[in-house]
Amino acid sequence: DAGVTQSPTHLIKTRGQQVTLRCSPKSGHDTVSWYQQALGQGPQFIFQYYEEEERQRGNFPDRFSGHQFPNYSSELNVNALLLGDSALYLCASSPGTGVTDTQYFGPGTRLTVL
Amino acid sequence: AQSVTQLDSQVPVFEEAPVELRCNYSSSVSVYLFWYVQYPNQGLQLLLKYLSGSTLVKGINGFEAEFNKSQTSFHLRKPSVHISDTAEYFCAVNYGGSQGNLIFGKGTKLSVKP
Numbered sequence: 648d649a650g651v652t653q654s655p656t657h658l659i660k661t662r663g664q665q666v667t668l669r670c671s672p673k674s675g676h677d678t679v680s681w682y683q684q685a686l687g688q689g690p691q692f693i694f695q696y697y698e699e700e701e702r703q704r705g706n707f708p709d710r711f712s713g714h715q716f717p718n719y720s721s722e723l724n725v726n727a728l729l730l731g732d733s734a735l736y737l738c739a740s741s742p743g744t745g746v747t748d749t750q751y752f753g754p755g756t757r758l759t760v761l
Numbered sequence: 762a763q764s765v766t767q768l769d770s771q772v773p774v775f776e777e778a779p780v781e782l783r784c785n786y787s788s789s790v791s792v793y794l795f796w797y798v799q800y801p802n803q804g805l806q807l808l809l810k811y812l813s814g815s816t817l818v819k820g821i822n823g824f825e826a827e828f829n830k831s832q833t834s835f836h837l838r839k840p841s842v843h844i845s846d847t848a849e850y851f852c853a854v855n856y857g858g859s860q861g862n863l864i865f866g867k868g869t870k871l872s873v874k875p
Binding site: 688689692704737739746747748751 | 765793797802803804805806807810812851853855859860861862863865866867868
């Protein structure tokens with residue numbers, strides 16, 4: 648059983664560009680959350696998708712948007728990239744939205760903005 | 762404000778020695794507590810979690826943690842560490858009952874030396 652997969656592994660962009668990151672959840676999971684992990688910090692919650700809708704959002708600007716597809720996979724889009732957007736972006740999937748539903752994390756996409 | 766404090770950014774220990782990684786959180790009526798481990802170039806893996814019930818929680822790889830409500834702590838312990846335990850450990854606290862309310866500490870890097 649494949650776990651959570653993310654693509655690409657690494658990405659280099661320049662300021663002002665747009666980027667799309669992709670996530671495939673663990674089999675049987677219908678909920679996907681995205682986190683940003685800056686260097687030397689813990690992950691910060693960006694948003695969560697369930698039933699193809701954004702259900703909850705952290706303290707991130709509208710430049711961060713997402714999508715969930717009928718097969719539960721998800722995309723994270725970031726527009727007008729800033730240097731401060733450089734980070735490891737983690738996707739986590741779970742079998743539900745409740746706090747008791749364990750989140751399984753993917754290996755992440757490392758985004759570098761120059 | 763709700764916060765999670767991991768008191769040590771780095772903890773070096775010798776193989777087969779005991780280790781304790783400390784975590785304190787800001788007080789709240791209802792909290793759910795987690796410890797995650799992150800190996801180099803990998804995503805986060807859940808070690809253990811406290812949702813309710815017994816305050817001593819046992820997790821994978823021989824780790825355990827104790828929920829202490831009066832001291833608002835959730836320290837992680839292992840009686841004898843191995844080289845393979847070298848990784849970064851994150852304490853996380855959910856304050857609100859939905860996954861988006863999960864707040865991570867900044868992490869503790871555990872280095873196990875032979």
